[in-house]
Amino acid sequence: MKPLGSVLLVLAGLIWGLGRTWELRQRVTYLSQLEVLLQWLKTEIAYSARPLPELIQAGDSPFCRAAARRPEFSSDPCGALYKAGASLLGDEKDQKLIRDFAAGLGASDTQGQLDHLELCAARTRQHLTEARGTYKERSRLYPGLGALLGLGAWVLLI
Numbered sequence: 001m002k003p004l005g006s007v008l009l010v011l012a013g014l015i016w017g018l019g020r021t022w023e024l025r026q027r028v029t030y031l032s033q034l035e036v037l038l039q040w041l042k043t044e045i046a047y048s049a050r051p052l053p054e055l056i057q058a059g060d061s062p063f064c065r066a067a068a069r070r071p072e073f074s075s076d077p078c079g080a081l082y083k084a085g086a087s088l089l090g091d092e093k094d095q096k097l098i099r100d101f102a103a104g105l106g107a108s109d110t111q112g113q114l115d116h117l118e119l120c121a122a123r124t125r126q127h128l129t130e131a132r133g134t135y136k137e138r139s140r141l142y143p144g145l146g147a148l149l150g151l152g153a154w155v156l157l158i
Contacts, residue, residue: 006154013150017143023090024135024142030062030088031128034098037061038121041105045113052106053077062088063098078102097123 037059044055056077057068066084067073073080085098097120104116 002158005157006151009154009157010147010150013146013148013153014143015146016149017146020142020146021135021139024131024138027089027091027094028128028131028135031094031124031131033061034063034085034089034101035121035124035128037063038101038117038124042114042117042121045110045117056081078105081105094127097127 040059040061041055044050044058048055050058053073056064056073059065063081063085066088067077067081070080070084072083079102082099082102085102086095089095089098100123101116101120104120105113108116
């Protein structure tokens, strides 16, 4: 029974570490998709005269799809976009980024929109660089640390 318990403890720690690594990878993925969305919106706003709700519905990013499914989308598309982004991005700094992005979307003329999107894209690139660095540093650390903690718990129980 003791060998089975030790294997389960180490395995539980390893699973915890892999879960943390997966969260870091998801952050990188979502920030990359946000960067693509910002570039797409800059192009669409500059060269088309489509209204903002239509642009968000036409978007292929997970942010746009989640926003379009929200019940408040028809009355407040920017608020729905913010809430969708906040639910996808767990980091507090990333949520502030998506809040600022959604708050300034549709709030000025075309040139103001393009400037706002350029600023948001620059901030997104900074967050993405930071997220990639964190993922690179910790992607092997967390599984090893989890297995070590599971092994330590097993030793304490013996």
